[in-house]
Amino acid sequence: MSDETKTMPLSTLEGALSLDPLVVAVITAMAIVTYATKVGGLWLLSRIEVSDRLEAGLAVLPGAIVVAILGPELAAAGPAEWGAAVVVAVIAWRSNNILLALVGGVLAVVLFRGLF
Amino acid sequence: MKIGFLTCVPVAIGVAGYGIAFGVIANQAGLSVAEAALMSATVVAGASQLIAVELWADPIPIGAIVFTTLAVNLRYSLMGAALEPWFSHLSPKQVYGSLFLMADENWALTIRDLRTGSGRGAFLLGSGIAIWTFWVVSTVLGALAGGVIGDPTRYGFDFILVAVFVALVAELWDGRSTLLPWVVSLGTALLTASLLPGRWYILAGGIAAATLEVIRYE
Structure with a gap:
């Protein structure tokens, strides 16, 4: 990993700027649908x-979809992720600060993975 | 327009938090910095972009990504329609240009501003430019950071996506009326995930909740 980063700055730059035609097509489709x-x-x-x-039905869609993403994701995870998810929810709810919540969640998951 | 921009800057800084997270996740999903930036610049809809990169795989599940994007963003139709009374004195070009930059955050600010009777039709455009700028720049920063991070599980960065959605849930919670549709969505998603391959459970959950809401509406 450290070797790679040392020896391939040029190809990394190329990779960062690369535009795959299929990816661009999917993004274009998303942009058209969204607009x-x-x-x-x-x-x-x-x-x-x-x-x-x-x-009323359309209004519940965003929240319901996010819940539908999270459910199976968390069901497949373990106690470390469940605990960290609670940490994120509490920070997000109390502070309304997304970055703070994310940092707290990532620190919590590292800590809990060490514990469990 | 300038007032819209300035009012929106504090909110746009919050948007940048999501942008950085989106950039990191997009990078880990295999998108290049340029591709992530292109998506942020042209789609301009945070939640649907996060969901799209979450669905991203090899080969790309194009159908699931485009349909889910449509479902997540259908609410924009209602939000755009809600601005109709204030658009009447703008040209069609101004209206359809402003709507391109409409996101949840600047829509909410615009509605608030227009309710005060300011009549500033360009407020949406100004606040939209603020959101768009912060969104694209933070995406690039996040995608560059994602490349440096390397193995995502090492520092818990694989958890960022789940964390973003948990934070979104906390934000979208709208009191007790939200509970039943969310429980229905959760149950449907878990059931569908165990029955069907792929990520169709996401749409199934959303559609089940919306259907319930339409039926029980009084």
Whole structure:
């Protein structure tokens, strides 16, 4: 690892600047889809009536999706990660400071992995 | 526009925290610094980008990434629509340009500003430029740092992604009304993950929660 970093600064720079055509295509698709969602509502509003019911359903999507990501991820992890997740949640909730929460979480997971 | 920019700077610094985390995670997922920066500059939607790099694999699960991006970002349609009354005196070009830079943070600030009756239609654009700048620069910094870190498990950096989502959950928590849809999403995700290969459980959880919300709405 230390050898690699010493001997390949040039190829590392090349790697940092590389743009894989397929990756660029996926990013472009994501950008188009996202822009469509950003302008779609305004565009659609002039055509159809969005019910409050539908709006309530869409409003829970972001939180629900993040929960759906975390559930299986944490279920597959161990006590060290569970403990660190609690640390992150408490710091994020109390301080509203994302960087502080992340640093706390990473320190906690290293500490707990040493303990358990 | 200038007021929008300045008001948004403190918030944009918070966004930069996510940007650094996104850069590190994107780098560990195998994206180059340039690719991570390109994604931040063109997609401009933090949560969906984090989820996309979380899904990233070899070969790239294109369908899952694009559909999940769509699902996560559908809320923007509602948010953009909510700004409609204030857009009426802007040209279509100004409106559709401003919307490109719309993210959760500057949308919330814009709604607050416009409710005070300021009538500053360019507020979204100004605050969007602040968000965009911090977001792209912090992504580059994070991606460069990610390359230096090397083996992610050694210093607990593999935990950053989980930590980011835990922090997002803490932020998205909206009181007791959030509990039931989240429990439904969690249960559906766990069940789907044990039944289906791949990452479709993410969409399944989200759709189950949204469906429940539509049904139980009074």
